[in-house]
Amino acid sequence: MATTLKDVAREANVAVETVSRVLNNRGYISEKTRKKVNEAMEKLAYHPNTVARTLSKGRADAIGVIVPHIVHPYFAQMISEIEKVAAGKNLSVFISSSAGNNEREKQILELCENSQLAGVLLFSSNVRPEQVKAINIPVVTIERFIEGGTSCVLCDNYAGGSIAAEHLIKKGCKHLIMLGSVDRNAMPADEREDGFRDVCSANGVSVNIIHNGMESFQNMEYHKYIEKALKENPETDGVFCSSDIIAAQTIQVCKKLGMDIPGRIKIIGFDDTMIAGNTTPMITTIHQPITEMAELGVDMILRENNGQVVPEKNILKVSLVERETT
Amino acid sequence: MATTLKDVAREANVAVETVSRVLNNRGYISEKTRKKVNEAMEKLAYHPNTVARTLSKGRADAIGVIVPHIVHPYFAQMISEIEKVAAGKNLSVFISSSAGNNEREKQILELCENSQLAGVLLFSSNVRPEQVKAINIPVVTIERFIEGGTSCVLCDNYAGGSIAAEHLIKKGCKHLIMLGSVDRNAMPADEREDGFRDVCSANGVSVNIIHNGMESFQNMEYHKYIEKALKENPETDGVFCSSDIIAAQTIQVCKKLGMDIPGRIKIIGFDDTMIAGNTTPMITTIHQPITEMAELGVDMILRENNGQVVPEKNILKVSLVERETT
Numbered sequence: 001m002a003t004t005l006k007d008v009a010r011e012a013n014v015a016v017e018t019v020s021r022v023l024n025n026r027g028y029i030s031e032k033t034r035k036k037v038n039e040a041m042e043k044l045a046y047h048p049n050t051v052a053r054t055l056s057k058g059r060a061d062a063i064g065v066i067v068p069h070i071v072h073p074y075f076a077q078m079i080s081e082i083e084k085v086a087a088g089k090n091l092s093v094f095i096s097s098s099a100g101n102n103e104r105e106k107q108i109l110e111l112c113e114n115s116q117l118a119g120v121l122l123f124s125s126n127v128r129p130e131q132v133k134a135i136n137i138p139v140v141t142i143e144r145f146i147e148g149g150t151s152c153v154l155c156d157n158y159a160g161g162s163i164a165a166e167h168l169i170k171k172g173c174k175h176l177i178m179l180g181s182v183d184r185n186a187m188p189a190d191e192r193e194d195g196f197r198d199v200c201s202a203n204g205v206s207v208n209i210i211h212n213g214m215e216s217f218q219n220m221e222y223h224k225y226i227e228k229a230l231k232e233n234p235e236t237d238g239v240f241c242s243s244d245i246i247a248a249q250t251i252q253v254c255k256k257l258g259m260d261i262p263g264r265i266k267i268i269g270f271d272d273t274m275i276a277g278n279t280t281p282m283i284t285t286i287h288q289p290i291t292e293m294a295e296l297g298v299d300m301i302l303r304e305n306n307g308q309v310v311p312e313k314n315i316l317k318v319s320l321v322e323r324e325t326t
Numbered sequence: 327m328a329t330t331l332k333d334v335a336r337e338a339n340v341a342v343e344t345v346s347r348v349l350n351n352r353g354y355i356s357e358k359t360r361k362k363v364n365e366a367m368e369k370l371a372y373h374p375n376t377v378a379r380t381l382s383k384g385r386a387d388a389i390g391v392i393v394p395h396i397v398h399p400y401f402a403q404m405i406s407e408i409e410k411v412a413a414g415k416n417l418s419v420f421i422s423s424s425a426g427n428n429e430r431e432k433q434i435l436e437l438c439e440n441s442q443l444a445g446v447l448l449f450s451s452n453v454r455p456e457q458v459k460a461i462n463i464p465v466v467t468i469e470r471f472i473e474g475g476t477s478c479v480l481c482d483n484y485a486g487g488s489i490a491a492e493h494l495i496k497k498g499c500k501h502l503i504m505l506g507s508v509d510r511n512a513m514p515a516d517e518r519e520d521g522f523r524d525v526c527s528a529n530g531v532s533v534n535i536i537h538n539g540m541e542s543f544q545n546m547e548y549h550k551y552i553e554k555a556l557k558e559n560p561e562t563d564g565v566f567c568s569s570d571i572i573a574a575q576t577i578q579v580c581k582k583l584g585m586d587i588p589g590r591i592k593i594i595g596f597d598d599t600m601i602a603g604n605t606t607p608m609i610t611t612i613h614q615p616i617t618e619m620a621e622l623g624v625d626m627i628l629r630e631n632n633g634q635v636v637p638e639k640n641i642l643k644v645s646l647v648e649r650e651t652t
Contacts, residue, residue, distance in 0.1 A: 047440050062420070070406035071600050073399070080396035083423050092437065094388070095421045097409050111418065115376040220600065248604040255606050274397050274546065278574040280581050280606055 003046040012040035062092040063301055064112035064120040068100040072220060073273035074243065074290075075123065078142070081294035082121060089298065091118065100214060102126040109135050119301030122150075138304035140297050145313070151304075153297045153314045160286040160318040161195025164240045164268045167284070169203050171266055171326050173238030176200055177208045179229055179250065180222070180242030192270065196240055208233055222246050226253045237265055238326075244269040244276040247283045251325065267325040281324030289316045329372040338366035349374055388418040389627055390438035390446040394426040398546060399599035400569065400616075401449065404468070407620035408447060415624065417444065426540060428452040435461050445627030448476075464630035466623050471639070477630075479623045479640045486612040486644040487521025490566045490594045493610070495529050497592055497652050499564030502526055503534045505555055505576065506548070506568030518596065522566055534559055548572050552579045563591055564652075570595040570602040573609045577651065593651040607650030615642045 005023075009016040014033060021029055022037040029037075040046075065082055067075040079095060086093045094117065098105040105127050112120045112135075119138035129149035132139050141152040161178075168176055178196050193209050200207035210229045216222050226249055230236060241247040247269030251261060259265045261281055269276055269285035276283040293316055300310045331349075335342040340359060347355055348363040355363075366372075376387070391408055393401040405421060412419045420443065424431040431453050438446045438461075445464035455475035458465050467478040487504075494502055504522050519535050526533035536555045542548050552575055556562060567573040573595030577587060585591045587607055595602055595611035602609040619642055626636045 047436060049440055049442075070409060071399070071403050073397070073402070073600070076399070076402035076405075077397050079402075079405075079421065080423065083396060083421060087422070092441070093421050095405070095409060095419055096413070097406065110373065111376065114373050115418070245604065248606075252604070252606050252608070274399070275601060275604060278571065278578070278601060279604070280574075280578050282578070 003044045007044055008037065008040045008046050011044055012036045060092075060116050060118065061090055062094055062115070062117050063298065064094045064096065064108070064115075064117045065123075066096050066098055066105060066108050066112075066120060067123045068098055069218065070095070070097050073245065073275050074271045074288075077273050077290050078123070078294060081291050082298060085295050085298045089302070091298070098124060098126075099218060100124065100126060102128075106131050109139065113137050118305055121297045121301070138301045140300045140304075140310075142293060142297050151300055151310050151312050151314070153293050153300070153316070155288045155293065155316050155318050157191035157318075158195040160270060160288075161192035161197075161240070162199045163195075163318065163320050164192075164270070164286055165196045165199035165203075165205075165207075167320055167322075167326060168238035168240065168266055168268060169199070169205055171238070171262075173205070173266055175206050175233070175235040176238045176240065177210055177229060177233050177236050178240045178242070179210055179226060180212055180246045192240075192242055208236075220245055222249045223253060226250050227257070230254070230257060230259075239265065239267045241267065241269050244271045244273050244283055244285055247285065247325065248275055248279045251279055251281070251283075262324070262326050269325075272321050276321070276323065284323045284326040285321050287319045287321045289318070292316055329370045333370055334363065334366045334372050337370055338362045386418075386442050386444065387416060388420055388441075388443050389624065390420045390422065390434070390441075390443050391449075392422050392424055392431060392434050392438075392446060393449045394424055395544065396421070396423050399571065399601050400597045400614075403599050403616050404449070404620060407617050408624060411621050411624045415628070417624070424450060424452075425544060426450065426452060428454075432457050435465065439463050444631055447623045447627070464627045466626045466630075466636075468619060468623050477626055477636050477638050477640070479619050479626070479642070481614045481619065481642050481644050483517035483644075484521040486596060486614075487518035487523075487566070488525045489521075489644065489646050490518075490596070490612055491522045491525035491529075491531075491533075493646055493648075493652060494564035494566065494592055494594060495525070495531055497564070497588070499531070499592055501532050501559070501561040502564045502566065503536055503555060503559050503562050504566045504568070505536055505552060506538055506542075506572045518566075518568055534562075546571050548575045549579060552576050553583070556580070556583060556585075565591065565593045567593065567595045570597045570599050570609055570611055573611065573651065574601055574605045577605055577607070577609075588650070588652050595651075598647050602647070602649065610649045610652040611647050613645045613647045615644070618642055 005016050005019050009019045019037050022034055069075050083093045096108045105124055122139055122141045125144035125146050129146050132149040139150045141150055145152045197207055212225055239250055241250055247267050250267050254261055254265055269283045272285045272287035276285045296314055303310050331342050331345050335345045345363050348360050395401050409419050422434045431450055448465055448467045451470035451472050455472055458472055458475040465476045471478045523533055538551055565576055567576055573593050576593050580587055580591055595609045598611045598613035602611045622640055629636050
């Protein structure tokens with residue numbers, strides 16, 4: 001027979017309500033009583049049933065994370081940081097991949113709601129505002145913005161694009177292209193594009209933004225697209241890639257085409273994920289403050305749970321990390 | 327007020343027990359009744375409370391995954407595959423990183439038990455057999471074996487090491503080293519080491535296994551260790567790395583030391599993760615059947631839940647993927 005709250009109360013010689021208060025860290029309890037209850041729980045090997053506690057508290061000690069992709073190093077690192085932050089706050093993390101499918105995202109959001117999770121971090125803007133609003137737990141989007149939908153955490157993508165252009169121009173590039181930007185309003189790369197283009201224009205440097213579909217993003221396969229872009233723009237001497245994965249594959253394509261990096265052509269990535277330090281040459285990139293973004297996202301969920309109002313847009317700074325490709 | 331089972335039963339003009347049977351897919355229900363109940367649920371926008379259902383069923387539709395590391399591409403890919411398999415079976419996935427800490431692993435295992443998860447996939451052998459046995463839900467280890475502890479899914483690490491040695495020898499290597507093997511009994515790289523050494527011995531090829539600590543594994547930083555190994559073994563013309571990450575960094579160190587790949591030195595990795603195809607040159611590696619391992623792990627948990635006996639060791643085949651480093 002499993003040990004119950006009642007058994008613990010009897011052993012500690014206190015009321016059941018007192019044991020419950022110790023467990024939920026609620027109300028005043030003297031150190032002496034707390035010690036007695038803890039000792040009784042230890043003696044009886046009492047494990048509070050998490051499911052029953054969720055029912056009584058009305059909220060699980062868990063958050064949901066919905067990403068389009070788990071293998072992509074950006075999301076792997078985000079999930080890792082979120083898990084660390086959550087563990088420090090005794091929150092479990094429930095992870096789901098939506099593959100960018102709207103119907104699936106809606107289903108997962110509803111599942112999170114029905115599981116009474118404390119909230120959801122959503123890396124997607126596919127869900128319609130009214131769909132997010134129908135969810136009765138806090139939803140915070142990261143690197144995605146749902147107009148009129150919910151609060152979000154973003155890195156300063158416009159500044160990221162500007163810094164990338166400034167760096168390539170400072171290094172002497174005259175003919176720039178940007179790779180990896182996708183359809184408007186779907187992805188954060190859009191503002192990176194604006195920042196990149198504006199700085200190029202201000203400096204009289206030619207710029208060509210070469211768009212791409214969502215398919216490459218899901219399967220992380222960009223080689224043909226990159227080769228086509230480089231062949232159609234043979235004068236290119238600087239490439240801004242909207243992720244480190246694209247930058248890694250641009251290195252491969254340049255090598256195949258016999259273009260020396262950084263002598264003949266310079267490459268800058270975005271994200272500053274694990275892969276940027278593991279390629280040859282290593283990738284100069286724009287650092288996203290992934291740790292801070294994860295911390296802020298979890299914190300916003302907790303604040304919303306406490307009835308606090310959180311800002312709609314929370315934008316964090318990016319920075320340049322210079323390595324070997326520029 | 328939230329809609330309850332009772333409301334649905336009244337609307338559909340059936341017993342509460344009937345609604346419950348439809349929800350849990352239990353017992354015989356005529357198509358007509360099922361349709362009536364589903365329509366009533368839709369009309370009343372009834373969302374079954376997952377937490378309450380778990381309490382009544384005694385088991386959550388979720389599995390736990392405990393990894394030492396989330397950013398490491400091997401674990402990121404494993405998590406991704408597990409999530410895909412689980413989603414196909416309507417199982418949610420809880421993810422936890424233990425950073426290889428035994429105490430933390432024990433706590434997470436207990437949390438999974440208290441949350442009444444259907445089972446746990448554990449990527450660690452730090453937990454002692456008696457600790458695993460004390461957990462009252464199925465625990466399956468992947469790429470780790472706890473002697474007398476629980477069932478496991480492994481890839482054929484011995485064959486992996488053998489294939490790596492055979493390939494390097496076939497390509498003409500005479501002086502081999504292996505990088506990345508850690509303390510005995512902790513990691514699967516041990517059997518890779520045995521297979522590698524045995525084939526080298528059988529072919530009269532010199533072999534030096536250079537061990538390494540757990541710290542590099544956690545922070546994915548191997549450059550100094552690799553450089554030291556190559557400098558202390560200057561005749562080396564073939565390197566077997568126990569992960570693709572180590573292989574990626576070996577490429578970087580060889581470039582720094584002016585050693586041409588694959589002309590002067592050949593490199594083979596292990597895992598066949600995302601990074602192997604994104605380095606320059608791309609990494610020849612031993613493919614682990616990650617998808618199949620994830621499928622088998624989830625399947626074993628479900629079979630144990632159904633009271634079926636599962637084999638203690640389940641070993642899956644590996645294969646060579648030849649790219650550009652050999």
